[in-house]
Amino acid sequence: HSVLTQPPSASGTPGQRVTISCSGSSSNIGSNTVSWYQHLPGTAPKLLIYLNDQRPSGVPDRFSGSKSGTSASLAISGLQSEDETGYYCVAWDDSLNGPVFGGGTKLTVL
Amino acid sequence: QVQLQESGPGLVKPSETLSLTCSVSGGSIKNYYWSWIRQPPGKGLEWIGYIYWSGNTNYNPSLKSRVTISVDTSENQFSLMLSSVTAADTAVYYCSRHYDFWKGFDYWGQGTLVTVPS
Numbered sequence: 001h002s003v004l005t006q007p008p009s010a011s012g013t014p015g016q017r018v019t020i021s022c023s024g025s026s027s028n029i030g031s032n033t034v035s036w037y038q039h040l041p042g043t044a045p046k047l048l049i050y051l052n053d054q055r056p057s058g059v060p061d062r063f064s065g066s067k068s069g070t071s072a073s074l075a076i077s078g079l080q081s082e083d084e085t086g087y088y089c090v091a092w093d094d095s096l097n098g099p100v101f102g103g104g105t106k107l108t109v110l
Numbered sequence: 111q112v113q114l115q116e117s118g119p120g121l122v123k124p125s126e127t128l129s130l131t132c133s134v135s136g137g138s139i140k141n142y143y144w145s146w147i148r149q150p151p152g153k154g155l156e157w158i159g160y161i162y163w164s165g166n167t168n169y170n171p172s173l174k175s176r177v178t179i180s181v182d183t184s185e186n187q188f189s190l191m192l193s194s195v196t197a198a199d200t201a202v203y204y205c206s207r208h209y210d211f212w213k214g215f216d217y218w219g220q221g222t223l224v225t226v227p228s
């Protein structure tokens with residue numbers, strides 16, 4: 001099982017706002033920053049959010065991140081059909097001295 | 111645009127050594143940290159280890175006894191060796207670049223499936 005906990009699935013209709021949660025512990029999310037990735041199987045994962053809430057250039061502002069305590073969230077507003085894919089959270093873990101991952105959330109646009 | 115491409119055998123026999131290379135194009139391997147990550151079928155992602163361009167490494171303790179990551183700056187590539195493989199090592203293997211030491215992974219390869227038959 002994955003160190004960080006994400007819901008296996010999420011869904012929304014076009015134009016809606018959806019959020020994906022990521023729960024961890026004091027050794028990872030509680031003391032380090034979170035990053036989020038979009039991943040279509042068979043392709044290279046894409047960095048969406050780093051340092052909890054920062055977007056790399058080229059990532060639409062429809063994507064936003066937040067962190068509170070030992071949990072983090074990815075929000076996608078103005079949902080589009082092209083957003084239908086998988087999303088992963090990642091955080092550095094002080095116990096592992098390396099990154100740990102969420103199990104991934106499959107987003108369906110209804 | 112930085113691109114990473116994994117290469118290596120797609121089938122490795124049990125007890126043998128898995129060997130993969132990540133070729134970096136569109137940018138230098140220098141001054142960055144680089145990781146190997148894997149995802150077994152139907153399971154989550156697992157960090158294997160990272161290397162700094164100068165050669166310093168850090169491995170996941172669960173795999174440390176079997177893993178070696180090396181770098182070749184002249185070829186702009188880094189490599190993974192995983193010894194004594196079993197069916198449990200069957201996975202899609204990804205290489206990635208760290209954004210600074212740790213702000214996340216800013217570039218990834220598309221992954222390569224390595225199968226170890228049982």
